[in-house]
Amino acid sequence: MTAEAIELDSWLERLPLTLRDLLAGPIPGPWRWIVQDVIAIAVVLAVFPLLFAFLTLAERKVLGRIQNRPGPNRVGWGGILQPFADGIKMLTKEDIVPRAADPVLHFLAPVALVSFSLLSLAVIPYGRHLVPLDLDAGILYFFAASASSELAVFMAGWAGRNKYSLLAAMRALAQLISYELPLLLSLVPVVMLAGTLSPSGIVAAQAGWSAGFLPHWNILTPWGLAGFAIFMVAALAEANRSPFDLPEAESELIAGHLTEYSGFKYALFFMAEYFAMCALSGMAVTLFLGGWQAPVAILQFVPSYGWFAIKLLSLLLGFIWIRATLPRLRIDQLMRLAWKFLLPLALINLVTASFWHLSAGWGAAAQPLRWGLGLALVAVPFVVIGRRLSTGLGPRTYRYAAP
Amino acid sequence: MLGTGILKGLAVTAKNLAGSFHDPGRFVTTQYPEQRSVLPENYRNFPFLVAEDDKDPMGTLRCVACQICEKECPPQCIYIEKSRDKKPDAAGKMQLYPAVFDIDISVCMSCQICVEVCPFDAIKMDQEFEIATDNRFRPLLRDREQLARSNRYFQQVHPTEAAEVDARLAAARRAAEEKAAAKAPPPARQEVQTKPATERPDPPAGGIKTEA
């Protein structure tokens, strides 16, 4: 960390570090790093489950407000203790393990799912000094951890020793694997242009403002906008959220991979889903929204973790908003969207990003042309492939019977 | 273009989210039991028997045990036993009264046919709906004492209907008294029985009469 960077830090910015050093101070020198890392782990383990708890409450209340009703408001002041009531309910439910099931896999599946989702939270830069694990290949690590959680889905289906839950688990796995490709391809331009796989490096590459108020975030470029859109759609599918929540749709599946679970294990599956949602949103903030950077220079007095929290919460609110509005896609429509729409668009996005990178030296007079070409490279394939994808569908006009 | 329909839908839900904070038309929950909805006057739940005087309900029931409601009730939830003696009614005429009048409200379907066919305005529909019990046998069988409510209560819950019934009954009573007074001096004339209203009572004018 350079001396200038340390000067820019306010006491609010350095507050988490100060607290950590206070706690780790008494420990002798060579062992201090263990305590510091344990504190970082403890903080992540404390913050994210609490975030999950209040996110479930926020989801129900926002969903309620969208549907013209209050949402849960009986437990605690305005319903704030509802997640704890739900937690107590989940803990006190009977844990049913089917007799035919493989007990080890049946137990391990939700545990593995939650562990891998938690692992992926380690590399996200939450603030200027707040990265639990600052890896040079952090992006690689993140997607390796979140892809490993797909194995746990398969374990859940396999453990039931039931043909139907296995089929359902395979279907869920197919969805998860199909959407990995657009997810990863949409961030390749980011890595290309930043030149590093380290999340802190990617955030640093988006630093600075033009004319004091236009940030250099990736989303404010044509390829970044397309990449962000593709990333968010793929993240919805990776987290099994509406409109891609077919694995959880009780009305359409004969036996989902989750039907064998009850009580706290069921709660762990949903916790893992929310952790995946938070992790992917956090990564989206890092890759496209400038991480913990403030949007305008004068607002830098708000600490960096504050900005990260604001951006993360807005993306999570977007997830909830989409869930409230859209119906579910069928499995074949889901797959077609991934392979025939998102994948080609993500590949074309690479071309757009390369063009953007190579035209970085163009002067101010050529900027409208640069922008025009960039937006055209994004919009034209979108319209063309979109039209190909929705042949046979479309608004209709209706006739009336002759009087 | 692909996606415009989804964006329009997102705009509608956003409008409802914002509107739920300031527009009562977009936040329509009544938080029961702290808030109650205002019931319209015509709302009906289970029947009750009208008694003229709330100090002596059993002695002043309008019901004369004609058993028309028992016959017309579709699920046959009313059970009536006539008395053996007669008592004077509000107009002074000697009438039978119901010794037993039971309604099984686990069978009653609140269709209010009993109210429509009663020639004496003796049974009307109540509006109480918070009547849950934890025993589905005896507490759901209402006998005479539990069914009787005073005419004052009837005026409170159904003001328009009660006013119309009271006016009609008062007019009938006046007509009967005038006829009796006109015939009182010459005893040779055959006493004309005052007839209670036998034609079907006019339906009360509906309309929203929400109480403040």
Place this chain on the structure above:
Amino acid sequence: MIENLSSPLVSPAGARVRPVQDAFHGDLLEVSMGPHHPSTHGVFRMMVTLDGEAIVRLKPVFGYLHRNHEKLGENTTYLGSMPYTDRLDYLNSMTNNWAYALAVEKLIGQPVPERAEYVRVILAELTRLQNHTCLAGFLMQDCGCSGTPLMYAFRERERILDLFESLSGSRMMCNYQRFGGCRVDPGPEWLDAVRGLVEGYGAFLDEYEALLTGNEIVMARTQGVGRLKPDLAVSAGITGPMLRAAGVPYDIRKVDGYGIYPRFSFRVPLGDHGDTYDRYMIRVLEARESISILRQALKDIPAGPIIDPKSRLRGLRPKAGEAYGRIEGPKGEIGFYLISDGGPNPHRYRVRAPSFVNLTLLEDLCLGHTVADAVVILGSIDIVLGEVDR
């Protein structure tokens, strides 16, 4: 997969090879959906036989809500059966009442005063509005929207039910029509309240369509799903919006012209494809036509008696004979067939329930689709188990 079978396919090595398709062809999977199921609109069971993902057979099993309605009708007076008709299609009690009252009025030759006819039309169109709104919400719930269109639909439906409550005393079990008119005269305040509702309903339908009609996912889920051909529909006896979505211009309000419907000008929307999207859109368009009928009726309603003064409440003993009274209910043709033998109770009391008849085509519509589509198709047929099972 090298087996010694009499298969025509031979590999280059000379051994007989079974095609890969056959190797994976397993048993057919039979699944029972319901009767306890979140999407079956009541206690209804579908025995579905699947080959992989596609449905090859579908057997609907119902009768879980059978309540002896027709036998009860034989043991109850004509007036006493009126509250039971509320409970047939329990969402649309006003139209059930009207169909029954029409049958009895035909049986005894009972005229109906003008004002009562207008009130009947107003209530029937209000019922159609709330039924079609409700159906759109349920269909979207089946497609997977987590409740938002359903809540919006019910928000508006509540306003109509409040109107029914202030008029007849009950939101859904209205028991309002009588033989020769209606039970209670709606005063001017009630009619003003209906005017207010009708004026605002068009805006609600616009917002609802903005949420759903152009939504690409809704279109992908419903277009091309469950196509119904017009000749199959006619030969199966389908009526109502399902028939008109298939393209057959048959609306009993126009064909029979019962009541005073010939006085109102309204259009009958028709679909071209007969799929789920058409069934949904036809209902939305019909709701808009209902708003137009309501405006006309509210403008022209005359003063007068609400029930024929000569009609009798008790002691109805029609002469021996039979009558069939039918109306265009929101779900289709609802008809009552009564045979009288001169006594106080009918000799035979038969209900022609539209949901029951429309449900007979469920298998034909679902063949080849997936289970997810079967749920959506069932939602678009718009059944109410009270009618199906009686």
